[in-house]
Amino acid sequence: SHLQRNTQISIVPLLRSEKRLQDFEELQRKASIKSLFKEGQPSYESVFSDATCPELFPRDWKIDNLIITTKTYQTKDALAPFMKFLHPQTNVMLVQNGLGVFEVLNDEIFLDYKPNLFQGVISHGIFHESGFSFNHAGFGDLKVSRLPSKDPQSIVQTKELVETDQKNNELVKVLSQPDFIQGLNVKHLTYQEMLLGQLEKFLVNACINPITSIVDCINGELRDVAGPIFSSIISEALDVLKIAYKPLFDYKPENDNFPNLDVAGVLNRDRMLDFVLKIGCIVNGTNSSSMRQDVVNLRETEVDYINGYIVKLCGKLGLGPDYCKTNQTIETLVKLRLGLNRGRAKYGDQRKKE
Numbered sequence: 205s206h207l208q209r210n211t212q213i214s215i216v217p218l219l220r221s222e223k224r225l226q227d228f229e230e231l232q233r234k235a236s237i238k239s240l241f242k243e244g245q246p247s248y249e250s251v252f253s254d255a256t257c258p259e260l261f262p263r264d265w266k267i268d269n270l271i272i273t274t275k276t277y278q279t280k281d282a283l284a285p286f287m288k289f290l291h292p293q294t295n296v297m298l299v300q301n302g303l304g305v306f307e308v309l310n311d312e313i314f315l316d317y318k319p320n321l322f323q324g325v326i327s328h329g330i331f332h333e334s335g336f337s338f339n340h341a342g343f344g345d346l347k348v349s350r351l352p353s354k355d356p357q358s359i360v361q362t363k364e365l366v367e368t369d370q371k372n373n374e375l376v377k378v379l380s381q382p383d384f385i386q387g388l389n390v391k392h393l394t395y396q397e398m399l400l401g402q403l404e405k406f407l408v409n410a411c412i413n414p415i416t417s418i419v420d421c422i423n424g425e426l427r428d429v430a431g432p433i434f435s436s437i438i439s440e441a442l443d444v445l446k447i448a449y450k451p452l453f454d455y456k457p458e459n460d461n462f463p464n465l466d467v468a469g470v471l472n473r474d475r476m477l478d479f480v481l482k483i484g485c486i487v488n489g490t491n492s493s494s495m496r497q498d499v500v501n502l503r504e505t506e507v508d509y510i511n512g513y514i515v516k517l518c519g520k521l522g523l524g525p526d527y528c529k530t531n532q533t534i535e536t537l538v539k540l541r542l543g544l545n546r547g548r549a550k551y552g553d554q555r556k557k558e
């Protein structure tokens with residue numbers, strides 16, 4: 205919606221099915237967003253000149269730029285039907301929480317070639333109202349960067365690469381248009397800067413998303429009561445991330461180009477607890493987290509790409525199960541909550557009386 209409204213280009217939403225496309229067409233391809241954080245909570249509409257779905261995608265079209273904003277676990281199925289329309293120069297950007305999606309795409313989808321890959325990390329809070337109307341509950345930011353093309357361990361990019369992309373890369377040029385940058389507080393970063401922001405956001409999600417889902421509450425309700433469980437989640441996750449992302453934790457900027465890239469100063473327990481409470485429970489205090497929205501609506505969640513990813517990393521790194529007990533328990537409780545909600549929807553009060 206922000207791209208459609210704040211840039212000179214036409215966005216073509218790729219809906220999942222003809223049914224969903226029809227739903228969108230019946231609303232004249234309009235999406236509306238209410239800015240809850242603004243005085244008077246103004247709404248604005250974005251009208252899309254086109255939209256399509258896999259079945260109706262024009263066979264002679266090619267996809268030069270693709271932004272994926274599905275939930276992590278939906279990415280592979282969403283991308284698969286469009287792969288025949290991509291090409292090696294296609295720019296693909298994932299704007300999602302969590303970690304591990306690109307590994308799935310590299311292992312299972314990008315088999316013949318890898319397009320230009322970008323990652324977006326977004327801390328704006330938004331929840332669905334009805335139809336294609338949404339509530340923008342918390343104004344955060346959107347960090348974007350190009351992913352390392354060759355060795356994923358080589359995290360260091362130069363500022364010149366960012367500037368070159370902002371001049372020459374079609375997708376990055378659009379995301380660099382002033383109105384869009386202002387509209388979503390966009391920051392174009394090197395990979396090492398973005399990765400730091402991604403791990404920081406990962407810890408926000410590892411705390412806010414599962415706990416709001418398990419106890420069924422709005423983000424801000426946790427503000428004064430969830431410190432102990434957040435500290436346990438953060439401490440354990442940081443111990444694992446320090447090993448898994450050692451190149452970032454060992455990274456020392458050679459020059460003053462990166463004055464804020466103090467990884468140890470950013471990713472430390474005490475600061476991260478304050479940051480989680482600020483972004484999760486204050487900036488986005490009125491938001492229903494995306495994971496709570498999933499369990500309330502009986503949908504699968506992203507916990508496998510958040511707390512579950514810490515468990516997966518432990519396995520990959522050969523660390524014992526004691527390294528991830530807290531996150532494993534949190535993952536299990538989210539899945540219990542989803543199962544409970546689905547059971548209540550299916551059986552009503554019957555199970556309470558058996």
Ligand SMILES: NC(=O)C1=CN([C@@H]2O[C@H](COP(=O)(O)OP(=O)(O)OC[C@H]3O[C@@H](n4cnc5c(N)ncnc54)[C@H](OP(=O)(O)O)[C@@H]3O)[C@@H](O)[C@H]2O)C=CC1
Pocket residue numbers: 218219220221224273274275276278281282283299300301302326327328329330331332491493494506
């Ligand atoms: N909501 C929030 O406050 C925040 C969310 N995020 C992250 O952003 C990402 C998206 O979250 P969010 O927007 O909340 O999720 P939603 O579930 O609200 O939106 C996901 C969208 O993807 C669409 N989709 C799913 N499968 C397909 C498919 N096969 N083809 C086409 N479209 C498909 C869904 O379509 P349909 O409508 O048909 O189901 C839906 O519109 C997640 O990683 C989340 O963690 C990050 C920061 C904050």
Ligand SMILES: CC(C)(CO)C(=O)C(=O)O
Pocket residue numbers: 301326327328329330408409412413423483484488491492493494495
């Ligand atoms: C920032 C936060 C926690 C907002 O709820 C979010 O990322 C989400 O809900 O997925």
